[in-house]
Amino acid sequence: MSKLSTILFFAALFCLVHSCKLPYDDIDLNVKLTPEYAVPLVETTLNLRDLFDSFDGSAYLQVQSDGTFKMFYKGKVIETLPIDLFAGMPDVQPIPINQSDVVLPFPSPAGTRIDAIDFKKGFFKWRFDAQATPLSVRITLPQFTKNGQVFSKTFTVANMPFRDSIDLNGWRCEPTLNNIVISYQASKASGEFVSLNNQGTYEITRFESKSMKGYFGQFLMTLPKDSISLDFFKNWRPNGKIRFTEPTVTFDFDNSLGFPIQARTSVAESINKVEQKVTLQSNLSTGVNLLYPGLNEMGVSKKSSIKIDNKNSNITDLTASNPTLFIHSLVGISNLGNTNKTAGFLNDDSRLKASCTLEIPIIGTAEKFIVYDTLVLDLSKFSEVAAAEFKITTDNEMPIDMALQAYFVSSAGVILDSLVQKEPLILRGAPTTVAGTTIGTSLAYNFIKMDAAKFTSIRSAKKVIVKYTVSSSNNGANPVRINSSQKFGVKIGVRVGVNL
Amino acid sequence: MNKLFIQILLFTLYISQNLNAQQEQTLNFATDLWQSNLTNPALLPSGKKIHFSLPSLYFNANAPLSVQDLIVNKSGKRIIAPFYGQWLDKLEEVNYYNGDVQMLTAAISFPISENLQVSGHHLLSSSQNFIVPRDAASLVIRGNGQFVGTAAEFGTHVSADVRSEFGLALTYHDEFFSIGGRIKSQNGIAGAFSRGDKLRLVTDTSFYALRLTTDYDLMMFEPDQKNFLSNALLNNGGVSADFGVKVNLGKLKLSASVLDAGGSIHWKKGGTTYTSNGDVDFRGFSKIDVESSSFHRIMDTIKTALNISEYQGGNFTQNLPLRVYIGANYELTNNFRVGGLLYSETLGDETKYGAMANVTVNYLQWLRVGLTLGLRNESKANLGIHAGLILHKTAQLFFVTDNILVYAKPFATNTFNGRIGCNLLLGKNPEEKLTKKIKSSKMSKRYGTIW
Numbered sequence: 040m041s042k043l044s045t046i047l048f049f050a051a052l053f054c055l056v057h058s059c060k061l062p063y064d065d066i067d068l069n070v071k072l073t074p075e076y077a078v079p080l081v082e083t084t085l086n087l088r089d090l091f092d093s094f095d096g097s098a099y100l101q102v103q104s105d106g107t108f109k110m111f112y113k114g115k116v117i118e119t120l121p122i123d124l125f126a127g128m129p130d131v132q133p134i135p136i137n138q139s140d141v142v143l144p145f146p147s148p149a150g151t152r153i154d155a156i157d158f159k160k161g162f163f164k165w166r167f168d169a170q171a172t173p174l175s176v177r178i179t180l181p182q183f184t185k186n187g188q189v190f191s192k193t194f195t196v197a198n199m200p201f202r203d204s205i206d207l208n209g210w211r212c213e214p215t216l217n218n219i220v221i222s223y224q225a226s227k228a229s230g231e232f233v234s235l236n237n238q239g240t241y242e243i244t245r246f247e248s249k250s251m252k253g254y255f256g257q258f259l260m261t262l263p264k265d266s267i268s269l270d271f272f273k274n275w276r277p278n279g280k281i282r283f284t285e286p287t288v289t290f291d292f293d294n295s296l297g298f299p300i301q302a303r304t305s306v307a308e309s310i311n312k313v314e315q316k317v318t319l320q321s322n323l324s325t326g327v328n329l330l331y332p333g334l335n336e337m338g339v340s341k342k343s344s345i346k347i348d349n350k351n352s353n354i355t356d357l358t359a360s361n362p363t364l365f366i367h368s369l370v371g372i373s374n375l376g377n378t379n380k381t382a383g384f385l386n387d388d389s390r391l392k393a394s395c396t397l398e399i400p401i402i403g404t405a406e407k408f409i410v411y412d413t414l415v416l417d418l419s420k421f422s423e424v425a426a427a428e429f430k431i432t433t434d435n436e437m438p439i440d441m442a443l444q445a446y447f448v449s450s451a452g453v454i455l456d457s458l459v460q461k462e463p464l465i466l467r468g469a470p471t472t473v474a475g476t477t478i479g480t481s482l483a484y485n486f487i488k489m490d491a492a493k494f495t496s497i498r499s500a501k502k503v504i505v506k507y508t509v510s511s512s513n514n515g516a517n518p519v520r521i522n523s524s525q526k527f528g529v530k531i532g533v534r535v536g537v538n539l
Numbered sequence: 540m541n542k543l544f545i546q547i548l549l550f551t552l553y554i555s556q557n558l559n560a561q562q563e564q565t566l567n568f569a570t571d572l573w574q575s576n577l578t579n580p581a582l583l584p585s586g587k588k589i590h591f592s593l594p595s596l597y598f599n600a601n602a603p604l605s606v607q608d609l610i611v612n613k614s615g616k617r618i619i620a621p622f623y624g625q626w627l628d629k630l631e632e633v634n635y636y637n638g639d640v641q642m643l644t645a646a647i648s649f650p651i652s653e654n655l656q657v658s659g660h661h662l663l664s665s666s667q668n669f670i671v672p673r674d675a676a677s678l679v680i681r682g683n684g685q686f687v688g689t690a691a692e693f694g695t696h697v698s699a700d701v702r703s704e705f706g707l708a709l710t711y712h713d714e715f716f717s718i719g720g721r722i723k724s725q726n727g728i729a730g731a732f733s734r735g736d737k738l739r740l741v742t743d744t745s746f747y748a749l750r751l752t753t754d755y756d757l758m759m760f761e762p763d764q765k766n767f768l769s770n771a772l773l774n775n776g777g778v779s780a781d782f783g784v785k786v787n788l789g790k791l792k793l794s795a796s797v798l799d800a801g802g803s804i805h806w807k808k809g810g811t812t813y814t815s816n817g818d819v820d821f822r823g824f825s826k827i828d829v830e831s832s833s834f835h836r837i838m839d840t841i842k843t844a845l846n847i848s849e850y851q852g853g854n855f856t857q858n859l860p861l862r863v864y865i866g867a868n869y870e871l872t873n874n875f876r877v878g879g880l881l882y883s884e885t886l887g888d889e890t891k892y893g894a895m896a897n898v899t900v901n902y903l904q905w906l907r908v909g910l911t912l913g914l915r916n917e918s919k920a921n922l923g924i925h926a927g928l929i930l931h932k933t934a935q936l937f938f939v940t941d942n943i944l945v946y947a948k949p950f951a952t953n954t955f956n957g958r959i960g961c962n963l964l965l966g967k968n969p970e971e972k973l974t975k976k977i978k979s980s981k982m983s984k985r986y987g988t989i990w
Contacts, residue, residue, distance in 0.1 A: 070618065072681060074680060532747035
């Protein structure tokens with residue numbers, strides 16, 4: 040091989056060796072540029088009704104004819120127990136028969152006047168101890184009727200002592216000045232009249248009435264205590280102020296008692312989270328007369344509605360205290376002012392029923408009113424996230440400003456970090472007129488950055504406490520109205536750096 | 540991120556080769572190799588009667604990136620970090636990754652008469668052709684955060700196949716011209732082809748709402764594992780033809796060829812089609828829910844939104860590119876010649892061109908070395924080489940490449956190719972008789988001997 044071929048051989052060998060020299064030290068597939076993804080998280084529209092979906096119990100939201108919202112909290116229907124005028128009266132003792140016509144006082148409470156009574160239970164009993172037998176005896180109760188027939192019973196007394204009775208169920212008694220008359224007539228088989236005076240007794244056992252007419256005097260009827268949980272204020276803390284300008288409490292009565300009743304509140308107060316109480320002062324505190332059915336309206340209920348508002352009470356003070364509970368107890372007093380002792384009626388199914396409704400139209404002012412909400416959160420699920428920047432776009436048609444802050448809390452309850460470091464996120468409300476009517480929308484863009492260090496610090500968080508600070512327009516100075524057409528549009532997107 | 544996908548992509552950048560656009564050109568000048576017959580059926584090597592090709596390898600890679608582009612300096616070390624993605628900035632808006640790995644399993648050429656030579660060959664090839672928008676790679680490596688307010692076009696054209704090819708050629712030659720033709724039977728073994736190529740992701744600015752617009756089909760053809768051989772030889776068939784001519788004008792030789800005329804492969808068996816078509820909007824969840832913010836849940840939702848349907852079956856006609864070689868060689872001396880070549884490659888509406896100049900030296904009877912200077916479509920000048928070394932007058936070792944310089948710094952180049960192998964040269968040299976005959980002819984006296 041010539042010199043040229045030798046040179047070519049070594050030149051090729053040099054090139055080969057040189058080309059095989061690796062230009063790198065290592066291969067590492069783990070060195071990555073953190074990719075950044077931009078994805079939408081949420082696009083939603085909220086209005087006040089959506090917020091109420093999370094409420095429980097008795098609350099509901101109603102849209103008024105003018106489009107404004109009204110919160111409704113309705114209590115239970117409470118009612119009196121069956122009224123027993125004769126409860127507590129001593130048993131009626133046997134009355135000696137000392138003459139043929141005995142005038143017997145009808146056993147009724149003092150201060151009452153029974154004009155008529157339809158019995159549901161009870162017995163009228165008599166006993167004779169005379170030795171002369173057999174006798175024919177007739178008992179007559181001229182004030183006791185049944186189907187238009189006066190009570191009169193004839194029977195033979197063969198042996199002494201003799202006992203007999205009648206079941207009063209279905210019988211009507213119409214006492215005269217609270218007295219009833221009982222007559223007897225006894226004769227031998229020959230027709231000779233015999234006196235049984237001082238040889239027997241009459242007895243009316245404990246009875247129950249189905250219906251009574253008369254004047255029943257003054258007595259107190261207590262309705263069971265009721266309380267209404269006010270969810271709207273439950274999650275709110277009393278740090279700020281919220282004042283609803285037009286709240287009302289309405290007590291609705293349903294009365295089938297046939298005599299005058301005056302209703303009063305024995306208890307009407309609110310309690311907030313720090314156990315502060317505010318007593319409702321209204322006309323119901325001193326008493327309000329209820330409608331009642333007349334004697335010709337037996338079985339009919341008369342409805343009375345007593346509305347307590349900002350003009351006849353201090354109810355705005357009550358709602359301004361951020362109450363979480365409204366407690367009320369009612370009483371009814373019979374025949375108060377019935378000086379003529381006008382007769383009424385009382386059936387065994389007559390009741391006084393009542394219910395309470397608290398209505399809060401969403402009209403008012405709020406100044407740095409704070410609400411907290413707690414969300415369960417497990418950030419360990421976000422292990423692939425290195426950093427994130429949230430973009431929150433809000434389109435607010437509601438006339439309320441909202442400042443948003445959130446705190447990340449560990450399982451031990453320790454606050455690890457906050458969502459926003461300095462000032463909270465401000466979501467501006469829609470502009471309004473002085474009267475509180477919105478005149479536009481408020482569009483806002485907010486960015487929240489969470490870098491890798493921050494994510495590391497909050498990764499052990501198990502829950503997040505969200506703090507909303509709400510103010511109406513002009514920093515709470517002007518009352519505003521929120522209606523059903525106003526929406527709060529929220530769009531949240533995130534640019535997230537991910538370790539894949 | 541799908542690491543496997545990235546690895547396959549990077550692997551493809553370097554290993555895959557260009558079937559459609561960058562077929563080797565230097566081989567056309569290596570007329571002492573039977574393999575030049577693959578570029579022009581009229582070309583027959585001089586020398587022995589019978590040429591038998593042992594298994595040889597052809598590889599060609601053409602990618603916009605080199606291994607060097609993947610290197611990152613970190614802590615004083617140079618490490619290859621493909622997922623770091625710094626190489627993304629070097630990509631063009633649209634990037635072509637293409638190539639071919641070809642194993643010529645066997646080829647034989649022998650005379651059947653004084654002027655007729657028959658050739659047959661079989662090869663296995665793997666071809667890939669990806670047209671990848673920069674957005675696609677960028678979307679995978681860097682995410683869609685960079686595309687807020689814009690559209691990311693990430694529809695990637697995929698055309699990849701593994702196939703078997705049988706070819707049978709007949710060449711007529713005399714002292715003045717040669718003419719040849721070859722019929723080729725192609726059978727697809729495995730393939731992946733896209734159709735539509737429209738994948739667009741728009742990320743809006745307000746809260747990054749996403750809109751996916753898709754019109755994309757991806758068809759995958761897999762071989763029947765139980766009947767692999769019959770699958771490889773019979774299924775998914777196609778036919779193409781090569782034609783070539785060479786004219787001897789004394790010291791000047793002119794040649795021309797057309798390859799893969801009317802060629803196509805009809806893929807029918809073993810197909811699975813994945814389709815995504817339509818507009819899909821993803822605007823987040825309708826409820827503020829911390830759980831819904833789980834990144835995995837979001838990504839799952841987006842995947843669902845892509846609405847990819849899958850069904851068994853699907854047909855695809857893979858058209859083969861039509862290639863044209865037009866060459867000329869001029870013999871300056873008995874051992875020294877120069878030449879030129881024009882090359883074109885047409886697939887559908889797109890045609891790419893190449894040109895090459897050649898100088899070949901015959902050295903010491905047993906070594907032939909040629910240098911080429913090629914101009915390729917959208918690439919710089921390439922210095923190529925073709926060399927043939929004959930041992931013991933029978934074994935012919937050869938190496939052909941269009942760009943020899945890249946072998947000095949293979950990690951810094953994004954394009955290289957080469958063909959390496961060994962032929963056996965058997966029988967007596969028919970050219971000796973022919974040479975005597977030609978030397979006595981009038982044409983020879985006027986124009987000189989045949990090379």
